[in-house]
Amino acid sequence: MAAYWLMKTEPTTFGIDHLRERGIEPWDGVRNYQARNMIRDQMQPGDGALIYHSNCTVPAIVGLARIRSAAYPDPTAFDPDSRYYDPASTPERPRWYVVDVAYERHLPRPLPLAELRTYPELEGMALLRRGNRLSITPISPNHWEFLLELAGAV
DNA sequence: GCCAACGTTGGC
DNA sequence: GCCAACGTTGGC
Numbered sequence: 001m002a003a004y005w006l007m008k009t010e011p012t013t014f015g016i017d018h019l020r021e022r023g024i025e026p027w028d029g030v031r032n033y034q035a036r037n038m039i040r041d042q043m044q045p046g047d048g049a050l051i052y053h054s055n056c057t058v059p060a061i062v063g064l065a066r067i068r069s070a071a072y073p074d075p076t077a078f079d080p081d082s083r084y085y086d087p088a089s090t091p092e093r094p095r096w097y098v099v100d101v102a103y104e105r106h107l108p109r110p111l112p113l114a115e116l117r118t119y120p121e122l123e124g125m126a127l128l129r130r131g132n133r134l135s136i137t138p139i140s141p142n143h144w145e146f147l148l149e150l151a152g153a154v
Numbered sequence: 155g156c157c158a159a160c161g162t163t164g165g166c
Numbered sequence: 167g168c169c170a171a172c173g174t175t176g177g178c
Binding site for chain 3: 008010013054055056059112113131132133
Binding site: 032130131132133145 | 158159160161
């Protein structure tokens with residue numbers, strides 16, 4: 001049974017258009033233990049993902065992607081030249097993980113955060129909870145269906 | 155740029 | 167193990 005996820009990214013750094021150009025890309029740089037645990041322990045190839053743009057003019061869910069690999073150690077943690085370098089993570093004892101994420105499509109209509117807050121159907125969605133800062137959150141099947149219909153993507 | 159919320163660090 | 171200080175996230 002496939003699961004669903006929401007993955008935040010900053011469009012100025014790596015947005016949905018970058019993902020479309022790359023086709024498939026390791027989702028690197030996650031440096032939060034809760035998010036790491038979801039990547040490492042729960043994500044499966046075939047899972048669906050909503051791509052969310054944060055820290056921008058109109059924060060919004062903008063596209064659909066697919067998890068395409070099991071978790072493996074984040075190579076940027078081993079690279080002293082990377083901004084995500086973490087000397088505490090070694091190939092022998094990796095601390096951080098990635099999955100490969102494949103572009104599927106832009107939503108026909110982006111779903112702005114401000115609009116999402118208006119739907120009682122989305123109550124309980126992690127993105128909408130106060131003070132939420134997790135870069136990866138699970139999406140319930142009901143919310144997934146609702147969001148896709150809302151965006152005209154069904 | 156402001157600031158609330160949250161995570162991490164480190165002294166004790 | 168507590169908790170204050172600090173850093174980061176991210177909406178507004």
